[in-house]
Amino acid sequence: MFPYCTDPSTLEGLSWLSCYLTTSKHMMLFYSLGTVLLLLAITAPTALAFGFLGATSAKSHFAPLRWIGKTYIAIVRGVPDIAFFLFFVIALDQLFEWVRHEIKCPDWDQPIRQGNDFVVCAAAKLPLGDAPQWVHEVYGFSLAVLTFAIVFGAFAANVLFGAMRAVPHAQMETAYAYGMSKRQAFWRVLVPQMWVYALPGLSNLWMVLIKATPLLFLLGVEDIVYWARELGASKTPRFTDYPHPDWRMWYFLGLLVFYLLFTRLSEIVLEKIMRRLSHGQATAAGEAMRRADA
Amino acid sequence: MKKLILTTTALALTAGMALADTVRLGTEGAYPPYNFINDAGQVDGFERELGDELCKRASLTCEWVTNEWDSIIPNLVSGNYDAIIAGMSITDERKEKIDFTQPYTLPDPxxxxxxxxxxxxxxxxxxxxxxxxxxxxxxxxxxxxxxxxxxxxxxxxxxxxxxxxxxxxxxxxxxxxxxxxxxxxxxxxxLIGGGIGMGLRKSDAELRGQFDAAIQSMKDDGTLNALITKWEIGATF
Amino acid sequence: MSCWQTIQDYGLRSIGIGERLLPKTDFTLCHQVTLIGSGMLWNIYFGIVALLAGFFLANALAVAKNSGSAWFRKPAEWFIFVFRGSPLFIQFFFGYFLFLSLKKLVPAAAPFTDAWLGALVVLFFNTAAYSAEIFYGALRTVPKGESEAADAYGFSGWKKFRRIIWPTSMRLAWPAYTNEAIFLFHATTLVFFSGFPAWRQEGDALYYASYFAEKTFNPFIPYPILAGYFILLTLIVVGVFGLINKRLNRHLPQEHRRKIRLRLRLIR
Incomplete structure (x- = not known):
């Protein structure tokens, strides 16, 4: 990275460290921090969308839809979430391949499960066996995102469902009194009003989502935990220019600090948003602000 | 307009054909001197050099993929890569799931x-x-x-x-x-194991033949022995 | 081989009693139910011990955080911030490697690198921090009237806290604390995926569930079994905590009793 890094064996102290921390291998650790941010940026809106669908269907007047919505919310409750992560990532992959298999290879006569193997025809493979490496990586990452979105969607659905019920009934009745239809009242009154009730739950969820990102490691993505373990393990001079003893403790301390900073920053930002949203609302916080202004 | 779309599809198809020749080699990247990730973040080691040479001799385009050891066989079977070259000893238990080429090292105690x-x-x-x-x-x-x-x-x-x-x-x-x-x-x-070989899906007999021939040719002209000595892998053939 | 035989062989496999080798081929439903159930012993052990020990530390932390003196307040605040602000998964990893280096300096620290003690300590600190935040919130919301009434009766200092403030805060905190307990049990499944080695393949329920999923390439059997066990465990926790809640509220008129409403707190 730096010009003086050409012969690491002559370096000492800080200059050694600066070279060590900027090897291409370390860059992969830093990229994976970016992966975490990318995962959050994609998962949060997706999970919110899933959650909105779940909450809306749980409120639906059409019974089967309501049951689906309620089951979706309830099922994640009693079971450890990481079991869901481990489950979905295999199950989704097999589901997609099975669906493609049914469509693309209708005249396949062998069973899909042969002993301990899961066999689909070559055309149904996801990604296709001859696809380039980046497709495989993108596919793996998308599976992870989808898994996160499903699990966190259920949590978000729970929060939004509660928030929809917390919107004062009088507001809805007023809407009807003005002649709005159910649909209009839903979109124009309930949805805009529910956010302030949902925000404490959603910000809690955001913090939980941040803290769930290291679980990417369990989904087979080469993430920060993978690189921290790989880089921290003791290295001998034969295979690297930067030999060192077992430093895994320090790498994980680094990750710990990274997450502490990240959650603290989020807390501050979310507090700001909450203040803004509470303004003029018929809630305790809104009332307090009104009094403070008056 | 329609013609334009057709040409792009044709292009995409030929591109697909070209890609079909790419063989993805799966390794662990955490088992020096066989395979490891070097400072530049690349797969390196005995098997990196061996694999590159084998691909050259079999005129295949190869790409390296790392996968954790635990799931290295299931992911080969499910098609995430086409061959395992990760210091994997040939055993009867593994032979039930995948095929092996001839060994490229002698059984190492x-x-x-x-x-x-x-x-x-x-x-x-x-x-x-x-x-x-x-x-x-x-x-x-x-x-x-x-x-x-x-x-x-x-x-x-x-x-x-x-x-x-x-x-x-x-x-x-x-x-x-x-x-x-x-x-x-x-x-x-x-003394366990019967030497290290490349692992391939049972359905990929053709690819296995290509690698087998390439390993044989490296054995014959002594380049394999040179590699084994260079990386201190053990006894030579 | 009969299922009864399997239960005898593998029922206590997770704590090292019974057959040494895990089944390698011909996995039956009975194998999976037995081994995953056997692994639950670890989850229950971690959950119960961490909860019991964590309860006391949490109370101490909550009081310290509520204290006027910065000497008590600051350390408690930092402790709670560190354990609530970072992922438990990373805490496990860091804890394990920290104990490893401690062991080199102090030989007496050796047992901490085993899951039964090391992971327990991390879980203990973690649940203490989360519960402390709950208890702290409850301490802040004890009705002013109760405190004033205590003053009027001549209670002060320790006696006032012990007889009035603390019981009321427990009553207020209990519903949230029930959720914490449930999710602590769920969090115990992370232990063997986070650095702590599983000795002789003695792991928890999720360890065996993922073992089967990997070997059979079929997640649709082991994970639902695991889910079933955990739903059962959750129901038991809810039942026990409900009984305690009843006892805490026994003097209140019926309509004032606080019901436990389950809310999500999820992974930490």
Missing amino acids: SAYVALSADVDLTNAVIAAQANTIQASFVAAAGAQLVEFATADEALAAVVNGEADAVLADKASLVDQVTSNDQLVFLEKEE
């Missing part, structure tokens, strides 16, 4: 490494990498086995006093033992 030479192996705690021939050997021999996900961690367990000894391929231990004077080899060695 597995060695024990401990903090002191007088460890009593009969009731010691022995570390090994999970899903390796060494792990099944220790488990079957009835010793106290503790498994780790990577070879690094298994050895670190001995350094940290978690386990009394580690059992692994000798070549993978030599370097760590010479650079750490706390560690010693035990005299006892175990």
